[in-house]
Amino acid sequence: MPRYKALAKGFYKGTMYSPTGKRKIVHTDVKLDKIPSWLRLMPEESAAAKKKRETAEAKANKANVEKAESDKADVDSASFLGTPDDVVETV
Numbered sequence: 001m002p003r004y005k006a007l008a009k010g011f012y013k014g015t016m017y018s019p020t021g022k023r024k025i026v027h028t029d030v031k032l033d034k035i036p037s038w039l040r041l042m043p044e045e046s047a048a049a050k051k052k053r054e055t056a057e058a059k060a061n062k063a064n065v066e067k068a069e070s071d072k073a074d075v076d077s078a079s080f081l082g083t084p085d086d087v088v089e090t091v
Contacts, residue, residue, distance in 0.1 A: 002032070005040050
């Protein structure tokens with residue numbers, strides 16, 4: 001999957017890319033025949049870099065799952081009604 005870095009502001013398929021904006025890298029399915037002057041082809045990711053990135057993503061995902069489980073346990077155990085002694089029945 002080819003990646004292109006934006007060197008200046010430009011549009012690709014209706015989306016604006018900018019070197020200082022929100023979208024800095026253009027991902028395409030196929031390599032472009034004519035590369036616009038505002039884009040530069042980025043080198044392919046090496047196997048070592050890919051493995052390092054995937055490992056970091058897996059660690060982050062595992063940490064997020066563990067945090068979500070602990071948050072769910074906290075929410076499930078929370079009670080806004082108070083203790084059974086504090087509950088007042090009304091007729």
